[in-house]
Amino acid sequence: MLSDEMLSAFLDAQLSPAEMDAVRQQLLDDEQLTERLADLAMVDSLVQQHYTQIDERPMPEAILQLLHQDVPKLAETPGNAKVIPFPLWRRAQQQLQRHAAAVACIALFAGYGASQLSGPAQPALAGLTKDVVQLLDSAASGQGYQLAQQQLTPRLSFINQQGDFCRQYSLQSQAELSENIACRRNGRWRQHASVNLELSGVVNEGQYQTASGGSIVDNILDNMMAGPALTATAEQQYLNKTNR
Amino acid sequence: MKAELKQLLPALRRFAYSLTGSMADADDLLQNTVLRLLNTPPAEGVPLPQWAFKICRNLWIDDYRAQKVRQQATRQVDLQQENFSDGEQDMLNDIQLAEVNAAMNTLPDEQREVLSLVAVQGLSYQEAATVLAIPAGTIMSRLARARVAMVGALKLNGGLA
Numbered sequence: 001m002l003s004d005e006m007l008s009a010f011l012d013a014q015l016s017p018a019e020m021d022a023v024r025q026q027l028l029d030d031e032q033l034t035e036r037l038a039d040l041a042m043v044d045s046l047v048q049q050h051y052t053q054i055d056e057r058p059m060p061e062a063i064l065q066l067l068h069q070d071v072p073k074l075a076e077t078p079g080n081a082k083v084i085p086f087p088l089w090r091r092a093q094q095q096l097q098r099h100a101a102a103v104a105c106i107a108l109f110a111g112y113g114a115s116q117l118s119g120p121a122q123p124a125l126a127g128l129t130k131d132v133v134q135l136l137d138s139a140a141s142g143q144g145y146q147l148a149q150q151q152l153t154p155r156l157s158f159i160n161q162q163g164d165f166c167r168q169y170s171l172q173s174q175a176e177l178s179e180n181i182a183c184r185r186n187g188r189w190r191q192h193a194s195v196n197l198e199l200s201g202v203v204n205e206g207q208y209q210t211a212s213g214g215s216i217v218d219n220i221l222d223n224m225m226a227g228p229a230l231t232a233t234a235e236q237q238y239l240n241k242t243n244r
Numbered sequence: 245m246k247a248e249l250k251q252l253l254p255a256l257r258r259f260a261y262s263l264t265g266s267m268a269d270a271d272d273l274l275q276n277t278v279l280r281l282l283n284t285p286p287a288e289g290v291p292l293p294q295w296a297f298k299i300c301r302n303l304w305i306d307d308y309r310a311q312k313v314r315q316q317a318t319r320q321v322d323l324q325q326e327n328f329s330d331g332e333q334d335m336l337n338d339i340q341l342a343e344v345n346a347a348m349n350t351l352p353d354e355q356r357e358v359l360s361l362v363a364v365q366g367l368s369y370q371e372a373a374t375v376l377a378i379p380a381g382t383i384m385s386r387l388a389r390a391r392v393a394m395v396g397a398l399k400l401n402g403g404l405a
Contacts, residue, residue, distance in 0.1 A: 049341055050341045
């Protein structure tokens with residue numbers, strides 16, 4: 001009779017070729033031995049089934065964030081950080097890229113010569129209409145808000161090199177998707193960048209063809225951001241200031 | 245390294261789960277493992293998976309076992325099974341799966357970690373031996389004892405009863 005150790009190693013193909021052949025031969029001749037091998041194999045199967053169940057549970061965001069930020073010191077608790085790690089916005093861009101199509105038009109507004117809302121709504125590309133401004137002043141990032149003809153989704157907020165409160169947001173209608181950056185100075189919003197994407201074909205449940213539009217905004221964000229993107233809490237504080 | 249580590253996360257997480265027996269503890273262990281890995285990356289020439297499993301295992305030995313997290317996990321096993329069963333497995337299989345963690349908890353740590361590395365992670369004996377810094381022959385014997393003990397604990401029908 002073969003030892004359990006030999007059978008176990010046979011299961012893992014960790015014996016020499018000669019030993020593997022010898023075990024195979026004995027398995028042909030010995031039904032009880034085959035049953036023992038099946039029991040051992042069943043252990044592995046059950047153990048695998050049980051412990052792969054954790055795959056069904058979403059990976060904790062805190063762990064994913066660790067891989068998107070500068071290396072934290074061991075003594076720190078990641079959740080205590082007041083700002084979301086800088087590269088977090090890249091994920092928003094990745095998400096955008098999954099939904100966007102070919103770049104049709106790119107409008108970049110350098111410095112502070114940006115389009116600016118004053119009074120009536122402007123019909124400009126992804127323009128700062130009143131309802132857009134209202135949402136920029138009040139809406140939290142991460143969810144979509146329905147406007148008359150389009151949906152606005154604030155993606156993230158940050159402070160730019162000049163110390164102004166800025167927001168990246170998308171505007172999506174049936175035919176267009178634009179990615180925008182606007183900053184607020186002295187109570188007025190100015191648009192600094194707008195990448196306008198035409199949605200090619202369509203599109204079931206967001207299955208747009210991919211495009212390179214997001215990377216353009218990435219570069220702008222890189223140049224504009226003074227630090228990490230604001231956390232939801234910090235963002236809310238800025239929004240509250242606006243609405244006082 | 246971060247990209248490679250991200251790819252490794254699911255396997256590392258399964259390993260952590262197989263060691264702690266609790267999904268919540270597994271995620272805590274995984275987070276601490278990632279933190280440690282980011283602070284102490286593998287030396288040149290050392291494969292990241294091997295280094296990661298070793299750190300995970302060492303943290304489990306140092307922290308989680310000492311805190312008796314595993315005992316808590318034993319009490320949670322039924323709830324976990326209920327929450328994450330996909331409803332398609334037959335009743336017998338459900339019962340067996342629910343019992344797996346309890347059976348694993350009966351194993352000595354030395355056997356549990358070997359079974360986790362080989363059965364859950366699919367490491368070869370040599371790879372497991374490198375992670376645990378023990379001879380491959382020891383892996384072979386510990387693994388066999390672990391499997392036999394599990395057959396007994398799970399009351400599988402067959403020739404080992």
